[in-house]
Amino acid sequence: MYNPKRFAETRLDVLHTLIAQHPLATLVTHGPDGLAADHIPFEIGAPTEAAPFGVLRAHVARANPLWRLSGTQVLAVFQGPSAYISPSLFAEKAISGKVVPTWNYATVHAAGEMKAIEDRDWLLAFVNRLTDRFEARRAEPWAVDDAPKPYIDALLNAIVGIEIPIARLDGKWKINQDDSAADRVKIAAGLGAQQADAGIGAIMQARLPIAE
Numbered sequence: 225m226y227n228p229k230r231f232a233e234t235r236l237d238v239l240h241t242l243i244a245q246h247p248l249a250t251l252v253t254h255g256p257d258g259l260a261a262d263h264i265p266f267e268i269g270a271p272t273e274a275a276p277f278g279v280l281r282a283h284v285a286r287a288n289p290l291w292r293l294s295g296t297q298v299l300a301v302f303q304g305p306s307a308y309i310s311p312s313l314f315a316e317k318a319i320s321g322k323v324v325p326t327w328n329y330a331t332v333h334a335a336g337e338m339k340a341i342e343d344r345d346w347l348l349a350f351v352n353r354l355t356d357r358f359e360a361r362r363a364e365p366w367a368v369d370d371a372p373k374p375y376i377d378a379l380l381n382a383i384v385g386i387e388i389p390i391a392r393l394d395g396k397w398k399i400n401q402d403d404s405a406a407d408r409v410k411i412a413a414g415l416g417a418q419q420a421d422a423g424i425g426a427i428m429q430a431r432l433p434i435a436e
Contacts (some may be wrong), residue, residue, distance in 0.1 A: 225396060233395030246302050247265045251264050252299040255296070306328060306329035317409075350385055
């Protein structure tokens with residue numbers, strides 16, 4: 225992706241946090257029928273010697289031909305908060321009118337070689353981890369063990385795991401870095417006041433200059 229240095233985010237913990245908070249990725253592949261994109265929730269694993277940027281793990285339906293592309297290069301795109309930015313939020317609008325709308329966003333691109341995993345123990349451990357993570361926010365969490373074992377066994381036969389040791393990890397935080405500190409403060413405040421845009425507003429707030 226086009227990523228000027230001023231927009232680039234390179235801190236591994238920040239990139240992993242966005243993936244963890246926005247786990248549904250667009251996984252882009254290139255197979256016999258050309259380009260394809262699937263939407264899959266991923267788990268981000270810690271870096272290893274073989275994967276210094278971390279490891280992505282997920283599962284797909286066995287009927288999905290995606291896993292048969294094991295051994296090929298893929299790209300997972302994680303979209304964080306985003307928001308439309310009105311010209312009305314810039315000081316220049318009242319001075320010369322020379323300002324146009326823009327869009328703020330944070331995104332992470334993770335690339336690497338995908339491999340398919342059919343090991344039943346791996347799959348069961350993975351679906352337990354993924355379920356426990358997302359059920360933890362509920363007052364009465366559901367667990368995989370709540371379902372009948374034969375039912376789960378049958379479903380495990382119907383899925384395939386995928387793992388992507390990340391070879392390249394790119395982060396882009398486009399949050400008005402080209403504009404004045406005063407404009408950035410005003411825009412962040414405006415976004416924070418709008419519930420739908422509060423996520424990108426919080427990201428901007430965290431990057432504002434420290435007042436002296």
